[in-house]
Amino acid sequence: MARIGVFICWCGENIGRTVDCPKVAAEAGGFPGVVHAVDYKYMCSDPGQGMIKDAIKEKKLTGVVVAACSPRMHEPTFRRACAEAGLNPFLCEMANIREHCSWVHEEKGDATAKAVQLVRVMVEKVKRNEALFPIKVPVTKRALVIGGGIAGIQAALDIANGGQKVVLVEKEPSIGGHMAQLSETFPTLDCSQCILTPRMVEVAAHPNITLHTYAEVESVSGFIGNFDVKIRLKARSVDIKKCTGCGLCAQKCPQKKIPSEFDEGLGMRTAIYTPFAQAVPNKPVIDRAHCTKFLTGKCGVCQKVCPVGAVDYAQEDTFVEEKIGAIVVATGYRLYDFRNGEKDYGIEGYGEYGYGQYKDVIDGLQFERLASASGPTGGAILRPSDGKAPETVVFIKCVGSRDCAKGLSYCSKICCMYIAKHAMLYKHKVHHGTAYVFYMDIRAGGKNYDEFVRRAIEEDGAVYIRGRVSRIYTRGDKLIVAGADTLLGGAAGGRVEIEADMVVLATAMRPQYGIEALAQKLSIGYDEYGFLTEAHPKLRPVETNTAGIFLAGACQGVKDIPEAVGQASGAAAKVLGLFSSDQLEREPIVARVNQSQCVGCFYCEQVCPYHAIEREEKRDKAGNLIARVAKVNAGLCQGCGACVATCRSNSIDLDGFSEEQVFSEIGGLR
Amino acid sequence: MATGYFPGCSLEGTAAEFDMSIRCLAQALDLELREIDDWNCCGASAAHQTNHLLGLALPARTIALAAAQGLEEIFAPCAACSNRLIAAQAEWLGDAGVRAEVERAIDMALPAAPVPVRNCIDFLLPHIEKIKTAVTRPLAGKKVACYYGCLLVRPPKVLAFDDPENPTSMETVAAATGAEPVAWGFRTECCGAAFAMSSTASVERLCERILVNAKAEGAHMVIVACPLCHANLDMRQPKGMALPVLYLTQLVGLAVGVAPKALGLKKHITPVAAAIA
Numbered sequence: 001m002a003r004i005g006v007f008i009c010w011c012g013e014n015i016g017r018t019v020d021c022p023k024v025a026a027e028a029g030g031f032p033g034v035v036h037a038v039d040y041k042y043m044c045s046d047p048g049q050g051m052i053k054d055a056i057k058e059k060k061l062t063g064v065v066v067a068a069c070s071p072r073m074h075e076p077t078f079r080r081a082c083a084e085a086g087l088n089p090f091l092c093e094m095a096n097i098r099e100h101c102s103w104v105h106e107e108k109g110d111a112t113a114k115a116v117q118l119v120r121v122m123v124e125k126v127k128r129n130e131a132l133f134p135i136k137v138p139v140t141k142r143a144l145v146i147g148g149g150i151a152g153i154q155a156a157l158d159i160a161n162g163g164q165k166v167v168l169v170e171k172e173p174s175i176g177g178h179m180a181q182l183s184e185t186f187p188t189l190d191c192s193q194c195i196l197t198p199r200m201v202e203v204a205a206h207p208n209i210t211l212h213t214y215a216e217v218e219s220v221s222g223f224i225g226n227f228d229v230k231i232r233l234k235a236r237s238v239d240i241k242k243c244t245g246c247g248l249c250a251q252k253c254p255q256k257k258i259p260s261e262f263d264e265g266l267g268m269r270t271a272i273y274t275p276f277a278q279a280v281p282n283k284p285v286i287d288r289a290h291c292t293k294f295l296t297g298k299c300g301v302c303q304k305v306c307p308v309g310a311v312d313y314a315q316e317d318t319f320v321e322e323k324i325g326a327i328v329v330a331t332g333y334r335l336y337d338f339r340n341g342e343k344d345y346g347i348e349g350y351g352e353y354g355y356g357q358y359k360d361v362i363d364g365l366q367f368e369r370l371a372s373a374s375g376p377t378g379g380a381i382l383r384p385s386d387g388k389a390p391e392t393v394v395f396i397k398c399v400g401s402r403d404c405a406k407g408l409s410y411c412s413k414i415c416c417m418y419i420a421k422h423a424m425l426y427k428h429k430v431h432h433g434t435a436y437v438f439y440m441d442i443r444a445g446g447k448n449y450d451e452f453v454r455r456a457i458e459e460d461g462a463v464y465i466r467g468r469v470s471r472i473y474t475r476g477d478k479l480i481v482a483g484a485d486t487l488l489g490g491a492a493g494g495r496v497e498i499e500a501d502m503v504v505l506a507t508a509m510r511p512q513y514g515i516e517a518l519a520q521k522l523s524i525g526y527d528e529y530g531f532l533t534e535a536h537p538k539l540r541p542v543e544t545n546t547a548g549i550f551l552a553g554a555c556q557g558v559k560d561i562p563e564a565v566g567q568a569s570g571a572a573a574k575v576l577g578l579f580s581s582d583q584l585e586r587e588p589i590v591a592r593v594n595q596s597q598c599v600g601c602f603y604c605e606q607v608c609p610y611h612a613i614e615r616e617e618k619r620d621k622a623g624n625l626i627a628r629v630a631k632v633n634a635g636l637c638q639g640c641g642a643c644v645a646t647c648r649s650n651s652i653d654l655d656g657f658s659e660e661q662v663f664s665e666i667g668g669l670r
Numbered sequence: 671m672a673t674g675y676f677p678g679c680s681l682e683g684t685a686a687e688f689d690m691s692i693r694c695l696a697q698a699l700d701l702e703l704r705e706i707d708d709w710n711c712c713g714a715s716a717a718h719q720t721n722h723l724l725g726l727a728l729p730a731r732t733i734a735l736a737a738a739q740g741l742e743e744i745f746a747p748c749a750a751c752s753n754r755l756i757a758a759q760a761e762w763l764g765d766a767g768v769r770a771e772v773e774r775a776i777d778m779a780l781p782a783a784p785v786p787v788r789n790c791i792d793f794l795l796p797h798i799e800k801i802k803t804a805v806t807r808p809l810a811g812k813k814v815a816c817y818y819g820c821l822l823v824r825p826p827k828v829l830a831f832d833d834p835e836n837p838t839s840m841e842t843v844a845a846a847t848g849a850e851p852v853a854w855g856f857r858t859e860c861c862g863a864a865f866a867m868s869s870t871a872s873v874e875r876l877c878e879r880i881l882v883n884a885k886a887e888g889a890h891m892v893i894v895a896c897p898l899c900h901a902n903l904d905m906r907q908p909k910g911m912a913l914p915v916l917y918l919t920q921l922v923g924l925a926v927g928v929a930p931k932a933l934g935l936k937k938h939i940t941p942v943a944a945a946i947a
Contacts, residue, residue: 351836357853471835473855475886480855 002033002127005061006119007052009043009068011098016041018102020112024067027116031123035059044074052078053085061087063126067095067119088131090588090656095122117669124668128661134585137635139225140325141579142167146217146518149177151553151564152330153199158572159328160208164579167322168203169231170213172261174279175200177332181262183371183379183425185561186417187452193278193374200280214285218319220327220521221611223638224548225584227324235315237286238272242310245282249302249311250274258290260376264366266384267376272302272311276374286311326548326575327522329532330568331515333554335363336400336408336508345529347407350399353472353505359385360479361472361503364418371425381429383502386477389430390501394481395419395437396469400508402440408508408529413558415506416443420453422504423462435462436498438469438483446560465496472503479503509558524549531557542570550574589639589656591632597651598629604643604652605630612636613643673793674741675703676732678712678751685748685897687934691919692747692790694928699800703745706736712751715864726768727775729758737781744785745793747919749821749896752789753829759784760828789822790895790918791839792831801846806927808848812945814921815889816840816851817880818858819899834858843918844893847925854887856880861902870906877906881913891945893918904939914942 006028010016021039029037036059040048043066055061064087066078071094079089097115105111141164145156148170156168168175179185180200182192203209218230238249253270260269262276269275271291274284292299293313303311336342339356341349349355360383362370369375370382383390397419401412416439423435442464444450456462469483481498488494511530519526524544525533532555535543542550552568553559559567578584593604595618605613612634618627630652632643644652644659653659681689696703709732711717718725733755736744746752762769763784773780794801818837826834837858841851859880862873881903884892891914894900904915915938923933924946935942 348833351833355836471855471859473883475883482855 002063003035003059003061004031004033004063004065004123004126005052005055005059006031006034006037006123007043007048007055007064007066007068008037008039008097008115008119009048009066010039010041011069011102012041015068015098015102018105018108018111019097019115020108023112024097024115024119028065028067028119028123031120033127034123036061043068044077049077049081052081056082056085056087062091063129064092065095065119065122065126066092067097067115067122069098070094070096070100088133090132091126091129093122093126093129095119120670121665121668124664125661128658128664129656132588132655135588135590135634136583137223137225137586139579139582139584140227140323141165142322142324143326143328143575143579144169144217144227144229144322144324145328145330147177147330147332147553147555148172148175148203148211148213149330149332149553149564150179150196150199150561151332151555151568152177152328153196153203154565154568155328155330155552155572155575156203156209157199157206158569159575160206162572162576162579163208164576165208165210166206167210167212167229167231167324169215169217170211171216172275173214173236173273173283173285174275174281175203175211175213176276176278176280178365179561180276180278181264181365181372182368183373183375184421186421187446187448189421189424191373193372197278197280200278204280211281212320213281217518217521223610223636224546224586225325225578226635227327227548229322229324229327231320231322233318233320235288235317236283237288237291237311237313237315238284239310239312239315240281240283242308243283243306244308244310245274245284246307247274247284248305248307250284252301252305254299254301255290255292258287263369263376264363266362266366266369278374286313326550326578328550328552328568328571328575329518329522329524329544329555330552330571331512331518331555333509333558334512335365336510338363338399338505338507342407342510345407347400350505352470353396353399353503358472358474358479358503359383360390360501361505363505363507364415364422367422367504371422371429379429381426388501390433391430392434392436392498392500393423393426393502393504394469394479394498394500395422395435395504395506396481397437397439397506398468399505401506408510410508410529410558411443412506412509413443414509414560416441416453417446417449417560419504419506420444420456420462424456424460427460427462435460436481436500437462437464438481439464439466440468446562467494467496475499509554511555515555522546522549531555542567542574548578586635587639587656588634589654590634590637591639591641591643591652591654593630593632594651594653595629595631597649598627599649599651600628600630601648602630603646603648607642607646609640609642610636610638612638672702672704672741673788674706674736674739674744676706676709676712676736676744676746676751676755678709678746678748680748680750680897684901685917687937688747688897688900688917688919690932690934691917691923691928694932695919695923695926698923698926698928699797699804701797704739704741706732706741706744707739708735712746712748712754714750714754718754723771723775725754726758726761726772729755730762730772730780731776731778733759733785734776734778734780737785738778742785744787746787747790747793747895749789749819750898752787752792753821755787757825757828759787789831791822791843794843794918794922795839798842798846801843801922801926804926805847807925809921809925810848810850812849813852813888813890814844814849815854815884815887815892816844816857816918817861817884817892817894817899817903819861819894819896820858820863822895823858840893840895840918844921847922849921849925852884852887852889854883854889856883861899862906863898863902866902866906873902874906874908877902878908878911881907881911885911885913889913891916891921891942893921907940912940914938914940914945916942
């Protein structure tokens, strides 16, 4: 005989406001098989869990239904409580009366009636639950980190220093990411390169880190602890083992007018190049799209001058396959393309700011390159059109961000800080110059952040104007920035026009191109903007909804350096936690084949997305083959149920969600 | 396809040359225009600022007439007319109550499907290739500043015509004549519109900004597609500016070989002859 206990949670007011919990408990007490039904304000709290444990022991419960929030939230909590009281955790089920009931209804009577239904359904199910036991799977103790910016570097170093192996994959020829491009960093103005490059070197030298630059993740299969990852090593056209990084090839390359990605188009590079002098690895690649040898077949200078014969034009993409236990995604950000807009996302560019036709209208990363000692001007702030020092610079914040009309409603968060920094750096270098900043709000929430912005205004004299810029046009060699000063009233109506020599746009922070394709490869979620989705916005910010895959840095949402580093260390801690045991426990929600009934059609094999269906041969005692039937590899099965629905001989069932259980649930509805 | 022509009041008065040039150009390009029989005032700023229903009913009557006369689209060259027709139609399309009220006011049935309304640029855009082949007098070397003003592109959600901050459609049409559109900054700035009467000095100031920028960017003439823009820019020029202001249809008309006189070019205050020589 079933002895079911029902526990109704108020979730404070979340459920209690809309659902009459005592009434639900009273009704549930009358359901067949229910021997105990109570309600409590916070069932997930210690006393709440205690009530469940006590009832299991005292009432000898054979099953538990907790009517509370989504099982995504607290199923593990309540199952653990049951296990502690000696009940198999899979005999505990949750009825979701919060997300599926109280949060979406307003009328208390109706909501209460629905909650009663949801509880009854779960009682019917749990009566038919069977004790299940976790499946043990081995853990491959090697982590994959995707992206070699500061977040990826931090995560890789933390995991490696924790004693575990790491494979770091970076799509560019060097690690370092955007941080390597920055001049100085807020709020301390320490040099970005000085704090980053030692870590880059550490990554390259670390015995636990395998570094693949100029490489991309080709495919990912498997599951937590047991991923199979294929990595494409793009053809560098340079044998990285032979190359000494002497740089002679780049010196002699006749193709010298290619806009440098690292310098954001403000400087030029050669066709065979290392992105920047401090690159790691400091080995060049050939940009085949611009190389004369690849375009016309003539040239070959780099091969001739290379003293060690490392240049190899015939090199092709190769692949490496790695067994991986956990993945950290740290693909970072890019800036919104204000020149062309992003039509794929329904976003037009900034025509009113000239669509980038004015050379002296640049974005934040371009300003970083101008201000950087390693930049094309050696750190002098010179405007791109004529190389003169700009007397007046206008900075415009929120270009793309916080603008529903441009399709991006979010705040890019870092711009308030870096624009204050830019204004400061400019004033430190062009003492008599004037820096204007057009802003909507100043958002400087962070340790020493507001003080930093005040310094830019009060000590360095940046002129902050609260308002938007409607238009930029030219008058002679000046850029006329027409906008509004909303704190200025009077006859002028707040209209301001500033004659500027250079304009810097704080364009919105966006996830990297191709993030959606990568997310699909990894089976992880992303939002409408392409930012990767964390498992819980507050309590599980570094995990994804796919077990074993973690997030670090700006791929998850806009972040500055300290936040990215913090999250990276968090992700590394999760990976190290995962690697702390040799075996993982997996939920035993897997399909099971009734082999005596299976007709061997293998439709299940075709629909299984996880390649978990195997073929097994059945033989008689004499060893004659009598049947080929399906078998489920419990290590691979994710319990999706596709095979159950497909099986034409009805020979497959899903543990934990058997047909009997599901039909009983439906039968429980009144 | 029959296009209903809705000249509106301006084209019978101050902008008669806009009307002249449209009729000549339509003939030259072999485009059929049928003037809507018994059309009435669109209401422009006067009606919709006085009484909301009146502001809807006036354009509604003209649209209902056009539909009843079997016209599939309306060409309203005046920017205010096309703007009012589109804006009014948008109001009753999404609201059966408004539709019923407007139908009662005009005592006519409104067409079930929206009747497309085209402004001057929109009317010419589909015929770009035709214009290119019809050009007999290419305007090569003529630098033109295309000026949109406010009503052709705003409000963007209702009109849904071109990029409101950086429209380029007029340039596309102008370029078909061989003329060279200049990049300049005042293409959608305000000309002062009807303030020409009540605050002439403001309009002169606004027009000066526009004209100065056009000239500074090397334009030989300003091209417009709105009678009010034309009136202001043509009449309120500062001393010594002498920058001719032409309707888009006059520019295209010139290129396809229509005589300047037939295009009404002599009717402008700022002389045009030297710029088109």
